[in-house]
Amino acid sequence: QENIMIINSQKKLDLFKNYFNKKNFLCVDTEFERKKTYYSKLSIVTISDGVKFFIFDVLQYPNHIEFLKKIFKSKKKIKIIHGGNQDIEIFLDKKINIEPYFDTQLAAGFLGLDRNISYANLVKKYLNKKIDKTNQNQDWLKRPINKSQINYLKKDVLYLKQIYLVQTKQLKKNKKLNFAKEEFDLILNKIKNNNGINSKFKKKLGNQIYKNQNFLKLIKLRDKKSQKENLPKNWVIKDEDIISMIKNKKYISLKKNNFFSNKEKVILIQLLKNISSIELKKNYNEIDIKALEFFRYLVSKKYSIDSNLIASKYDLIDYKYIKNKSKWRFKIFYNTFDKIIKGEKKFLLKSFKKLN
Numbered sequence: 431q432e433n434i435m436i437i438n439s440q441k442k443l444d445l446f447k448n449y450f451n452k453k454n455f456l457c458v459d460t461e462f463e464r465k466k467t468y469y470s471k472l473s474i475v476t477i478s479d480g481v482k483f484f485i486f487d488v489l490q491y492p493n494h495i496e497f498l499k500k501i502f503k504s505k506k507k508i509k510i511i512h513g514g515n516q517d518i519e520i521f522l523d524k525k526i527n528i529e530p531y532f533d534t535q536l537a538a539g540f541l542g543l544d545r546n547i548s549y550a551n552l553v554k555k556y557l558n559k560k561i562d563k564t565n566q567n568q569d570w571l572k573r574p575i576n577k578s579q580i581n582y583l584k585k586d587v588l589y590l591k592q593i594y595l596v597q598t599k600q601l602k603k604n605k606k607l608n609f610a611k612e613e614f615d616l617i618l619n620k621i622k623n624n625n626g627i628n629s630k631f632k633k634k635l636g637n638q639i640y641k642n643q644n645f646l647k648l649i650k651l652r653d654k655k656s657q658k659e660n661l662p663k664n665w666v667i668k669d670e671d672i673i674s675m676i677k678n679k680k681y682i683s684l685k686k687n688n689f690f691s692n693k694e695k696v697i698l699i700q701l702l703k704n705i706s707s708i709e710l711k712k713n714y715n716e717i718d719i720k721a722l723e724f725f726r727y728l729v730s731k732k733y734s735i736d737s738n739l740i741a742s743k744y745d746l747i748d749y750k751y752i753k754n755k756s757k758w759r760f761k762i763f764y765n766t767f768d769k770i771i772k773g774e775k776k777f778l779l780k781s782f783k784k785l786n
Contacts, residue, residue, distance in 0.1 A: 434483045434584055436575075438490075443497055446477075446484050450501065453479055455508040457590035460517045461570040461583070468656045468663065470520050473570040476583045477501075480591035483584045489571060495524055502527045510534065510590045512549045518621050529618070534590060536613060537597045540606045542734035553589045556596050561585050606733070609758040613739075616756060632744050634673045636710065644704040648672070651698065655689055675702050714747045722746045722767060728777060729763050 435442055461474040475486040475498060486494045509528055511517050513535040521528045538552060539545030550561040601607040632640045639645050656663045671683045681699050723746060730737035740763055745752060753764035769775035
């Protein structure tokens with residue numbers, strides 16, 4: 431296939447460099463393996479402009495990482511990705527610059543679609559084309575790469591430019607492009623400052639524990655051990671075990687744990703005891719939350735933004751403390767809500783369908 435090139439020589443590196451030298455964007459996708467490790471093992475980086483496709487086999491040619499660092503360094507080139515949080519993590523780990531970037535999945539959330547929409551569904555929605563995802567869960571550490579895999583790699587970046595052009599046009603038209611750009615920056619900073627805490631803890635334990643310094647320290651210790659051993663966090667201590675130990679005050683699973691020394695276990699158990707002793711108080715009004723949920727629904731309809739992108743249930747509980755952390759959310763949601771509650775503003779919705 432003439433328009434697909436596997437980069438395996440200096441000559442091809444030069445061809446790629448010359449081809450993309452004056453282009454102001456890169457359509458990017460990665461393949462990696464992370465099932466048995468803490469750090470993702472990067473296998474392939476595919477880059478395209480929607481016409482030509484370049485496959486960097488960084489597993490076979492690790493020196494390509496240095497080349498990619500130079501290519502990605504330019505702040506003038508937009509990196510177009512889809513659902514790219516893990517891609518961003520990998521690039522940050524490899525010290526490859528990802529800024530500025532545009533995430534087509536996240537952008538979809540600002541255009542009335544599911545903020546977690548798959549690439550295949552987005553291609554179907556915008557371009558009415560079907561993508562075969564058969565190779566999605568293949569072992570990308572195996573070599574050689576076959577023709578079927580190469581075709582899959584091509585398809586995964588083939589439509590990114592077209593989707594990007596459609597989305598940016600719609601975002602500009604609806605005056606939401608700055609919303610999306612701000613969100614890209616917020617996500618990037620969140621990934622940079624990742625403290626190893628996931629939403630499961632917030633859901634099962636609540637905000638008071640989730641934000642507690644003892645809990646943060648506990649998670650950080652697990653994270654450090656996982657990094658040191660280069661094993662998945664759940665292999666070191668399962669999320670479910672942490673939740674169970676906090677709720678039930680029984681530490682059998684930790685005492686049997688082989689990753690931590692006895693001295694470390696003493697520290698961890700004391701942290702768990704401190705967390706369990708937290709006096710949980712309902713620090714929010716249920717009526718306020720219901721009012722916020724309804725207003726979130728109205729804002730979602732008015733601006734055609736996925737309601738879960740505007741705020742999660744836990745954001746609503748915490749809204750007084752986080753409302754100033756996002757300009758676009760403050761503008762259309764939190765600040766407007768406060769003013770309506772005070773009787774200082776009215777919220778007009780042009781069309782409102784009554785639910786059955």
